[in-house]
Amino acid sequence: MTETAQQETVEEIDLTAANQVLDKYQDMHGALMPVLQEIQDHYGYIPEETVHLTAERLNVYASQIYGVLTFYAQFHLEPRGKYIVRVCMGTACHVKGAGRIGETLQDRLGIGHAETTDDIKFTAEYVACIGACGMAPVIMVNDATYGSMTVQKMDEVIEKYKAMD
Amino acid sequence: MVNLTIDGKEVKVSKTATIYEAAKEAGVHIPVLCYAKKLLPYGACRVCLVEVEQMKGRLIPSCTTPVTEGMVVTTMTDEIRKVRKTVLEFLLVNHVVECPVCDKGGECDLQDLSYEYEVVSNRFEGEKFDLPTDEINPLIERNMNRCVLCGKCVRVCDEVVGYGSYSFINRGFETKIATAFDRGLNCEFCGQCVSMCPVGAILPRPFKFKARPWQLKEVNSVCGYCGNGCTVTLGTKDNEVQTIRFNDKTGVNDGNLCIRGRFGYSYVNSDKRLTSPLIRKDGDLVEASWEEALRRITDEFRAAGSASGFISGARLTNEEFFLLKNLAKAVGTGNLDHSGGECYKGLTEGLQETLGIKASTATFPQGEKADAILAIRTDFYETHPVFGMVVNQAVRRNEAQLTVIGDKQGKLTRMPHARTLLHKPGLEVNVINAICHVLLDDGLVKTEGLEGLDTFKKALADYSPDAVAAATGVDADAIKQTAKELATAENAAILLAYGLPYTANSKALGLAAANLSLLIGAAGRSGSGLYLCGEKSNSQGAIDLQVLPSEGALGVAEMLSSAAEGKLNALYVVGEDMLVSYPGKTLVEKALDKTGFVVVQDLFLSETARKADVVLPAASFAEKNGTFTNAERRIQRLHAAITSPGEAKTDFAIFQALLSGFGESAPATETEAFTKLAAETAGYEMVSLDMIGDQGYVWGSDILAPETRNLVAVEGGTQLDARFQLVTGSALYHSGTTSLHAKGPMAVVSEPYIEFGREDAAELKVVEGDTVKLKAAGGEIVAKAKVDRRLPKGVLFAPYHFATLGLNRIYSGQTAIAVDVSK
Numbered sequence A: 001m002t003e004t005a006q007q008e009t010v011e012e013i014d015l016t017a018a019n020q021v022l023d024k025y026q027d028m029h030g031a032l033m034p035v036l037q038e039i040q041d042h043y044g045y046i047p048e049e050t051v052h053l054t055a056e057r058l059n060v061y062a063s064q065i066y067g068v069l070t071f072y073a074q075f076h077l078e079p080r081g082k083y084i085v086r087v088c089m090g091t092a093c094h095v096k097g098a099g100r101i102g103e104t105l106q107d108r109l110g111i112g113h114a115e116t117t118d119d120i121k122f123t124a125e126y127v128a129c130i131g132a133c134g135m136a137p138v139i140m141v142n143d144a145t146y147g148s149m150t151v152q153k154m155d156e157v158i159e160k161y162k163a164m165d
Numbered sequence B: 001m002v003n004l005t006i007d008g009k010e011v012k013v014s015k016t017a018t019i020y021e022a023a024k025e026a027g028v029h030i031p032v033l034c035y036a037k038k039l040l041p042y043g044a045c046r047v048c049l050v051e052v053e054q055m056k057g058r059l060i061p062s063c064t065t066p067v068t069e070g071m072v073v074t075t076m077t078d079e080i081r082k083v084r085k086t087v088l089e090f091l092l093v094n095h096v097v098e099c100p101v102c103d104k105g106g107e108c109d110l111q112d113l114s115y116e117y118e119v120v121s122n123r124f125e126g127e128k129f130d131l132p133t134d135e136i137n138p139l140i141e142r143n144m145n146r147c148v149l150c151g152k153c154v155r156v157c158d159e160v161v162g163y164g165s166y167s168f169i170n171r172g173f174e175t176k177i178a179t180a181f182d183r184g185l186n187c188e189f190c191g192q193c194v195s196m197c198p199v200g201a202i203l204p205r206p207f208k209f210k211a212r213p214w215q216l217k218e219v220n221s222v223c224g225y226c227g228n229g230c231t232v233t234l235g236t237k238d239n240e241v242q243t244i245r246f247n248d249k250t251g252v253n254d255g256n257l258c259i260r261g262r263f264g265y266s267y268v269n270s271d272k273r274l275t276s277p278l279i280r281k282d283g284d285l286v287e288a289s290w291e292e293a294l295r296r297i298t299d300e301f302r303a304a305g306s307a308s309g310f311i312s313g314a315r316l317t318n319e320e321f322f323l324l325k326n327l328a329k330a331v332g333t334g335n336l337d338h339s340g341g342e343c344y345k346g347l348t349e350g351l352q353e354t355l356g357i358k359a360s361t362a363t364f365p366q367g368e369k370a371d372a373i374l375a376i377r378t379d380f381y382e383t384h385p386v387f388g389m390v391v392n393q394a395v396r397r398n399e400a401q402l403t404v405i406g407d408k409q410g411k412l413t414r415m416p417h418a419r420t421l422l423h424k425p426g427l428e429v430n431v432i433n434a435i436c437h438v439l440l441d442d443g444l445v446k447t448e449g450l451e452g453l454d455t456f457k458k459a460l461a462d463y464s465p466d467a468v469a470a471a472t473g474v475d476a477d478a479i480k481q482t483a484k485e486l487a488t489a490e491n492a493a494i495l496l497a498y499g500l501p502y503t504a505n506s507k508a509l510g511l512a513a514a515n516l517s518l519l520i521g522a523a524g525r526s527g528s529g530l531y532l533c534g535e536k537s538n539s540q541g542a543i544d545l546q547v548l549p550s551e552g553a554l555g556v557a558e559m560l561s562s563a564a565e566g567k568l569n570a571l572y573v574v575g576e577d578m579l580v581s582y583p584g585k586t587l588v589e590k591a592l593d594k595t596g597f598v599v600v601q602d603l604f605l606s607e608t609a610r611k612a613d614v615v616l617p618a619a620s621f622a623e624k625n626g627t628f629t630n631a632e633r634r635i636q637r638l639h640a641a642i643t644s645p646g647e648a649k650t651d652f653a654i655f656q657a658l659l660s661g662f663g664e665s666a667p668a669t670e671t672e673a674f675t676k677l678a679a680e681t682a683g684y685e686m687v688s689l690d691m692i693g694d695q696g697y698v699w700g701s702d703i704l705a706p707e708t709r710n711l712v713a714v715e716g717g718t719q720l721d722a723r724f725q726l727v728t729g730s731a732l733y734h735s736g737t738t739s740l741h742a743k744g745p746m747a748v749v750s751e752p753y754i755e756f757g758r759e760d761a762a763e764l765k766v767v768e769g770d771t772v773k774l775k776a777a778g779g780e781i782v783a784k785a786k787v788d789r790r791l792p793k794g795v796l797f798a799p800y801h802f803a804t805l806g807l808n809r810i811y812s813g814q815t816a817i818a819v820d821v822s823k
């Protein structure tokens, strides 16, 4: 009775991609990390159902996979926004008012650190120094960097991405 | 061997020992938290640090460091004391100290160590854990605020149980032990993690606030459920079994238990127990005195004489079996038997005709050293879970190759690198024959000294791997590979369980397994073995003592048909709810209806008891002295821990009284009975009670050599032609029908179910919890659906334990039942 009952909240997810990843690594030893990375690359996060599938196909415990997923910050167990807004909270940015930038994001989009908007468009992440202290305070949206942020500039950036789909 | 000095003592130990183990052997105490005898060395807690002269400059964890020649170890210095105290202070920073209400209080390693090292104040300060407790299941409570992150629960559930519930999750202060997705525990509920946790972080819920550990009286006995024969240490108070205590020193199970042993004890305390004899008067069962009940029985059986029969369950003690046999003799009948469907025929006929013995050839601990293991049926784990854990350890720790011949997947087939020879139901023998075919055809085995080789070879002609592959669905190469491994393994083990739900082909399976074990030399070779394991706690004792029909008399099947024809005048049923557990309910019903006088002796007013003319209240295993013989021939002693409720009596006392009613003398005590039965039981002749020590006594020695080496050709099964085939068997959480009165097992699996594989479920649009109906010849069964990943397409499963399912309306001992499914 146990295994099924444990999967209480499985989302409806198309597992084809996960299965393809697993096909590739099925017989490789120690393939767990690359499998999880590729699954995340495809789905944008690690859906619960893929954890059970991976457990079954690689014959590792789901608990073990969960341990790995929660240990490494790179893995996400919730769907993530299309745009990841990284707000630098490093020392330089902090001194120059990163707090206000974070607050603006919270105020306009309603998301704090590691939170995602309901439409799964934006995810906020407070990060440590991203190596652009010269332009502090700094944010990144996916791969694009925006420096010398102010509340007003923040609004502009948000509007810009809101308009894109 | 290695010589070293520990605290000035000269010690000589095996070179694989760690410093901790060496010290323990020398009687020097080193504290530990994360160490456990049965787990691999881990070295996480740093409580066991010692000083080694040759490794000066740092303290050495004694639990992970192997001994070396000439090592000089000091286990206590001011510095060691200080460091250990610091470790404890650190542990207590976040730990929520709740000793006054913690059930572990009094036997908690953290509490004891804090006391010993006088940790009265803490130099460090920090946030206390504030995690919710996991109380979703009724058996195990997890309170991670008390956890010291020793990892024992994680390791035991992996290394020993092979279930893998737990993992360390998160990092830093957030690190904790959790299940996948940090949900409530939902597992096998074997409770190994409960017994391993050094603190009060994982506790048995049924024991909550029941007693302080020092208030409990501890009595070692033997689990009354299955043929594994685990030692259970009953913790009693107020004449009630309050809990099962951890004990890894006595018995064969290393302190491991399954849910039935650990949480299934509560039926002994049940208020539904029978407390008085009942006699049918004017159609109703009413309370009566023992005197009246026994007189009735004596009169009726005296009158019936040879037209009477005795049917027993397989959970009586050897001493009780002995008296029962004498009672049948006194009555003047040879109609005596102990198991429905005569499912033990694999032993009494299969092994007898091939090996000339009627028991497993090796002991359970030897199973851990096997490098090739063949399990026939995946349900072996369900019937004998703790031996299943030995298999898990052989596989995980010693990299044994496990092959499973089964009609479904299961716990065993998911063990690392396990190979599954998945066949259509009822075709086990075909697959075994194919393995034998390969062994002989490819000349993989020596055949000197084997009788009947030519005929056997000829009979195997039809069982080439390709032919069998085509018939069974098993891959031919997998068959060949398995044969090769079994032939070349230094130690090979073959596992097969029998019991009420496994009556089909019982003889054929015994023969096939024995043939295979003869070919690969597993039977009688040290370190190898053929394990043919009975379902119940004293199944083997029943065979040893021959609770079987005497020459020319009726076995259980014939007794029932005879009774159904009205040819038996009196029937005595003890310790078995035949109407529920026996295959072929209609026949049992008829037999009970048509027999003039029926006695049922049991713990509860079972379905069968309701049909009786006299019902006698019997005692549970916890109320008995005597012996059980487990599935590896280990004779072990039971010790009464509590007294029986009301007027209930042990089966022993009841038979004593009846024997004297027949003017026969009966042994006055269980001790005397053992001496008498040993004298007339093959294999027991030299055994006396005082030879049965803490580890029991294995009759016939650790390796039982076959007396004969006959290969006997055996025909495979044929496939049932039906889209849906129902198979039955044991569920892990239950054993027979007794566990249905136990709160623990019932809390996990409280009602019958019909299990579907995912493919069939999808096709039939059946989801977990749907009510489904199976129609078969003879009737139909209705139950909730369960969807899991064990069953291949076309195969359904229903456990046999539940009266409410009425499975034996459609199950009469066949390998598979053709069914129509509807919602």
Ligand code: SF4
Pocket: B140, B156, B157, B161, B163, B164, B165, B166, B185, B187, B188, B189, B190, B191, B192, B193, B194
């Ligand atoms: S009860 Fe048994 S299966 Fe469940 S988590 Fe504990 S050790 Fe694992």
Ligand code: SF4
Pocket: B146, B147, B148, B149, B150, B151, B152, B153, B154, B177, B196, B197, B198, B199, B201, B202
């Ligand atoms: S729950 Fe118990 S056994 Fe598990 S890590 Fe914590 S203290 Fe150790």
Ligand code: SF4
Pocket: B223, B224, B225, B226, B227, B228, B229, B230, B253, B256, B257, B258, B259, B260, B261, B262, B384, B385, B386, B387, B735
């Ligand atoms: S039911 Fe069997 S395996 Fe479980 S504890 Fe009892 S004897 Fe051991």
Ligand code: FES
Pocket: A088, A089, A090, A091, A092, A093, A094, A128, A129, A130, A131, A132, A133, A136, A137, A138
């Ligand atoms: S502190 Fe923000 S970029 Fe370095």
Ligand code: FES
Pocket: B031, B032, B033, B034, B035, B042, B043, B044, B045, B046, B047, B048, B049, B061, B062, B063, B064
């Ligand atoms: S007992 Fe040795 S480190 Fe824990």
